[in-house]
Amino acid sequence: MIERHGVVVGFVLVLLGALGALSVAAQEKYPSRPIDFICTWGTGGGADAMARQIGSLAQPILGVALPVSNVPGASGNTGMAQLLASKPDGYTIAVYIQDTLMTIPMGLARYKVDDFEWVTRTQVADSFLFVKSDGPFKTIQELFKHAQANPGKLRVAATGFGTVDDVTVRFLEKKGYKMTTVPYPKPGERYAAALGGHAEVLYEQAGDVLQYLKAGQLKPLIIFAETRHPAFPDVPASKELGLDITLPQFRGIVAKKGTPADRVRAMADAFKKAMDTPQWKKFAEEWYFAPDSHMGPAEFSRWAAGEVDTLDRLVKEFGLRK
Amino acid sequence: MLARRLLAPLGGVAVAIALYPVTWGLDAIAREGQLGPGFWPRLALGGLALACVGKMLEEVQHLRRAAPGARDARPPLARGKLAAGIAVIVGYVLLAPVLGFALVSALFIAAFLVLGGMRSVPAIATNVVVGVVALLYLFVRLVYLPLPKGDGPFEAVTLAFYRALRLF
Amino acid sequence: MGEIFANLGGGFVNAFQPLNFTMILLGLTIGIIAGALPGITMLNSIVLVLPFTYLMGIVPALLLMIGVYCGGVFGGSITGILFNIPGDPMNVPTTWEGYRLNRKGQTQYALGLAIMSSAFGGLVSALFLAFFAPPFAKFALTFSTVEFFAVVVFGLASVSVLGQASMAAALISLFAGVLLGTVGTEAQYGVERFAFGVPFLKTGVDFVTVLIGLFAIGEVLEQLVVKGAEPAPPTPGARAIPKLPLLALWPLRWPLARGTAVGIAVGGLAGAGATVSSFVSYGLEKQISKEPHLFGTGHAGGLVAAESSNNGSTGGAMAHLLTLGIPGSAATAVMMGAFLIHGIQPGPLLFTKQPEQVYTIFAGMILANVVMIALGFLAALSFTMLMKVPAPILNTFIVVFCFLGAFALRNDLADVWLTMLFGVLGFFMRRWDLPIPPLVMGIILGPMAEQYFLTSMVSHANDLTVFLTRPVSAVVLAFSLLMVVWPFVKTFRARRRHAGGR
Numbered sequence A: 001m002i003e004r005h006g007v008v009v010g011f012v013l014v015l016l017g018a019l020g021a022l023s024v025a026a027q028e029k030y031p032s033r034p035i036d037f038i039c040t041w042g043t044g045g046g047a048d049a050m051a052r053q054i055g056s057l058a059q060p061i062l063g064v065a066l067p068v069s070n071v072p073g074a075s076g077n078t079g080m081a082q083l084l085a086s087k088p089d090g091y092t093i094a095v096y097i098q099d100t101l102m103t104i105p106m107g108l109a110r111y112k113v114d115d116f117e118w119v120t121r122t123q124v125a126d127s128f129l130f131v132k133s134d135g136p137f138k139t140i141q142e143l144f145k146h147a148q149a150n151p152g153k154l155r156v157a158a159t160g161f162g163t164v165d166d167v168t169v170r171f172l173e174k175k176g177y178k179m180t181t182v183p184y185p186k187p188g189e190r191y192a193a194a195l196g197g198h199a200e201v202l203y204e205q206a207g208d209v210l211q212y213l214k215a216g217q218l219k220p221l222i223i224f225a226e227t228r229h230p231a232f233p234d235v236p237a238s239k240e241l242g243l244d245i246t247l248p249q250f251r252g253i254v255a256k257k258g259t260p261a262d263r264v265r266a267m268a269d270a271f272k273k274a275m276d277t278p279q280w281k282k283f284a285e286e287w288y289f290a291p292d293s294h295m296g297p298a299e300f301s302r303w304a305a306g307e308v309d310t311l312d313r314l315v316k317e318f319g320l321r322k
Numbered sequence B: 001m002l003a004r005r006l007l008a009p010l011g012g013v014a015v016a017i018a019l020y021p022v023t024w025g026l027d028a029i030a031r032e033g034q035l036g037p038g039f040w041p042r043l044a045l046g047g048l049a050l051a052c053v054g055k056m057l058e059e060v061q062h063l064r065r066a067a068p069g070a071r072d073a074r075p076p077l078a079r080g081k082l083a084a085g086i087a088v089i090v091g092y093v094l095l096a097p098v099l100g101f102a103l104v105s106a107l108f109i110a111a112f113l114v115l116g117g118m119r120s121v122p123a124i125a126t127n128v129v130v131g132v133v134a135l136l137y138l139f140v141r142l143v144y145l146p147l148p149k150g151d152g153p154f155e156a157v158t159l160a161f162y163r164a165l166r167l168f
Numbered sequence C: 001m002g003e004i005f006a007n008l009g010g011g012f013v014n015a016f017q018p019l020n021f022t023m024i025l026l027g028l029t030i031g032i033i034a035g036a037l038p039g040i041t042m043l044n045s046i047v048l049v050l051p052f053t054y055l056m057g058i059v060p061a062l063l064l065m066i067g068v069y070c071g072g073v074f075g076g077s078i079t080g081i082l083f084n085i086p087g088d089p090m091n092v093p094t095t096w097e098g099y100r101l102n103r104k105g106q107t108q109y110a111l112g113l114a115i116m117s118s119a120f121g122g123l124v125s126a127l128f129l130a131f132f133a134p135p136f137a138k139f140a141l142t143f144s145t146v147e148f149f150a151v152v153v154f155g156l157a158s159v160s161v162l163g164q165a166s167m168a169a170a171l172i173s174l175f176a177g178v179l180l181g182t183v184g185t186e187a188q189y190g191v192e193r194f195a196f197g198v199p200f201l202k203t204g205v206d207f208v209t210v211l212i213g214l215f216a217i218g219e220v221l222e223q224l225v226v227k228g229a230e231p232a233p234p235t236p237g238a239r240a241i242p243k244l245p246l247l248a249l250w251p252l253r254w255p256l257a258r259g260t261a262v263g264i265a266v267g268g269l270a271g272a273g274a275t276v277s278s279f280v281s282y283g284l285e286k287q288i289s290k291e292p293h294l295f296g297t298g299h300a301g302g303l304v305a306a307e308s309s310n311n312g313s314t315g316g317a318m319a320h321l322l323t324l325g326i327p328g329s330a331a332t333a334v335m336m337g338a339f340l341i342h343g344i345q346p347g348p349l350l351f352t353k354q355p356e357q358v359y360t361i362f363a364g365m366i367l368a369n370v371v372m373i374a375l376g377f378l379a380a381l382s383f384t385m386l387m388k389v390p391a392p393i394l395n396t397f398i399v400v401f402c403f404l405g406a407f408a409l410r411n412d413l414a415d416v417w418l419t420m421l422f423g424v425l426g427f428f429m430r431r432w433d434l435p436i437p438p439l440v441m442g443i444i445l446g447p448m449a450e451q452y453f454l455t456s457m458v459s460h461a462n463d464l465t466v467f468l469t470r471p472v473s474a475v476v477l478a479f480s481l482l483m484v485v486w487p488f489v490k491t492f493r494a495r496r497r498h499a500g501g502r
Helices: A003-026 A045-063 A074-085 A140-149 A165-173 A187-195 A204-212 A261-275 A276-284 A296-316 B002-029 B040-067 B080-101 B101-115 B121-142 B154-163 C002-015 C018-036 C042-053 C059-085 C089-103 C107-140 C145-163 C167-182 C207-225 C249-269 C273-288 C300-324 C330-341 C348-353 C355-386 C389-409 C413-431 C437-459 C471-500
Strands: A038-039 A069-071 A093-096 A118-127 A126-131 A155-159 A180-183 A201-205 A218-224 A249-256
Touching: A038 A045, A038 A074, A045 A069, A045 A093, A045 A118, A045 A249, A045 A276, A045 A296, A069 B121, A074 A093, A074 A249, A093 B101, A093 C413, A118 A261, A118 A296, A118 C107, A126 A140, A126 A165, A126 A187, A140 A155, A140 A218, A155 A165, A155 A187, A165 A180, A165 A201, A165 A296, A180 C207, A187 A201, A187 A204, A187 B121, A187 C300, A201 A204, A201 C059, A204 A218, A249 A261, A249 A296, A261 A276, A261 A296, A261 C107, B002 B040, B002 C167, B002 C300, B040 C167, B040 C437, B080 C207, B080 C389, B080 C413, B101 B121, B121 C389, C002 C018, C002 C107, C002 C355, C018 C042, C018 C059, C018 C355, C042 C059, C042 C330, C042 C389, C059 C107, C059 C300, C059 C330, C089 C107, C089 C207, C089 C273, C089 C300, C089 C437, C107 C249, C107 C300, C145 C167, C145 C249, C145 C273, C145 C437, C145 C471, C167 C207, C167 C437, C207 C389, C207 C413, C207 C437, C249 C273, C249 C300, C273 C300, C273 C330, C273 C437, C273 C471, C300 C330, C300 C348, C300 C355, C348 C355, C389 C413
Parallel strands: A038 A069, A038 A093, A155 A180, A155 A201
Antiparallel strands: A093 A249, A118 A249, A126 A201, A126 A218
């Protein structure tokens, strides 16, 4: 009996060894198997939409699937922990967005900008302040005047304290327009609060609330950007009002540091091609991405480092980190 | 006897008291005039401590009314089997990142079947093979779950196994 | 009204098209099986079918997901009734009554009740959705975190009616659950709580890991090591065919109606999904029932209320998604994802611009709940046969499915670790007479309560009276208080009567 077991075990080991040898030979080409694509946010949001969109567009280009796995939590850092625990072999990549970047200066992240290969920046979109269309505020001046007269009474629905949204609200407070940040971590709750009048103001990017804009339920009062957006010619840019704060929401794709350069290049090229497809163009237009959204690896990593410096300065200025 | 019945809730109180100071540090980040992230945990800890005290009172009262020991009749416990069961389950998760899901599941299924009292080698082998192959088809091929592939040589084995099954 | 009928008629024509109808059937089948499998939840399966929907048009995609949703919300009750392992969190209250009924030899009756009340709740809810979605959604927007908090508190308060031997033990369990819910990254500030530098605690404790650990793994360990544990229920054998109690539902019409109403309200207004509504409905039912002492011993009314309520929530949650574009539950959030992939943002415009699609979805949902009776029946039948599979095989694969289900939550082994640890804990909780359900409720409802409470506080300048000045919240909170205090009042009065009689 025991001998028979021994034979079985031996046979299995030989088989496994043979399979192992075979696989090494088969591993030369990249990519030769599905690339795990970590989305650091839950399903049904902008980051998820982006990941699934570019994942399915890049699939025919790379010749392998890029199945999206949602790993939400800790402003995206749960997924980052998973990426950093994986092997830098180009078979694990992740979504990286502005809100996650903010956790670096806030001291909530356990990595540095240098711990990633910044593969591609897929989108940049400016943020707005929205109010209910049938509400009392028609222009940004009216809103600011009300905020000045009733400091802290107006409520701004935002993702959380110590986020980019919050920094903008704090910046406005410093300029004399004091409003209260009310954290609604789930996007749906944020929009419901604004639509139901439980928060007077909503900080968001236009693409995320497109439905309510088209249906005439919400309207933008200000865009936090250097210039006005062509789709909203009547909405003043923060710069022209003398408010020097532009923290555009960006989303991109990163890999772990140490991923072979040729593999990063292969991915970046595929994503570039995916972003040139009409499907992506349509997607980008609907979500109001800036036309110059795309950045390749070198450019993206420089830009991300610069962004962290800016955020770091703002965090210190407003004493957000304690 | 009473002492033993009081020990567990007392432990609960101790845990609550020990964790309480942790919540103070949390409020450092709180915005001025707002309840900080420490507020809710404090509420939970307070509730836990109170409930434990309530449990202790209940035990004392119970002891005064009823004869002690009467409610301690329990079905006997196979301690060795319990330890083995827990070890096998923990081993399953512990070894998953090393061996990869396919291999570790095969080992687990065999081990847990033996533990459950199955002795027939062909029956175990059938369960292992059919189970693992069916699960892989379902969860890797059909719906792609990024299940652990294992480390070093085992990753190569997993990948080869997947390719042999035409999963990739 | 006439226009709605016409639209709905068109919707039915579309829903009956071969592809669409196949998707409904396929979705229901996947949902019921996945929901029933211990470890694999409805949410798992709806996320896992998402990639397949890229390949279809939005209507078949949505119908597939709706099938999974409606079937999944019901499926977990099958394994709950048969094995005392609820497949999904929303089937936990169903399990409390259903498993007891099973032990009493009324397996078929319990399964039949679960099927019929699920179908009834889902059907009424879908019809409600078809006719009243837009005004209902508008009304839903008037609810804020203040009201949500009150509803969640009501759910938490219903612990006091669960009927454990020891109230203190139930509360220990409840607060332990609430405490566990605070572990991980906090939502407002993003700081870590009680993680102590352990990476996988940083992620927080997903309540599904607690649920499948405590119930499924705990039960497996129990069966493995306890000699002479409860003898297996008499195998139903030849009479294994579930009964579909059509007429038997009549005496249960009120629990059924209440459960469905609570489901629609909680699913649609509070946007809290199936789990909260089944807990709330069960608590309410016991409060209203004339025979509360029979709850927990296999009470048909409790089962019906819980099971009609979790399916009743589906229409409410869909109304939220389709008319406002706001997912009110985790499942509808995944459907939102499907919309976005297809380049459609659900919301006010969907309703006015693409009524054809919307009404096909409504019709599909109505159909799904009718077809569910047949498919649920078949599934119950097959799972009853599973009871004949030798226990070692069953137990082994339950653990494997728990591994997969926990992993699929966030594609992370951390969740698998937690599941297995909670499994061991669940085993010992049983031995220490600590009831498991309050812990599950604490960890599901605790984090919701915290967030709604804190947001309300920030939003209303830390003025606690807001919970009493807003009428809905005041009423619900008063009910919650009554529910907690009532048992004490009753014992007190009974004791006095006793004393007076002597």
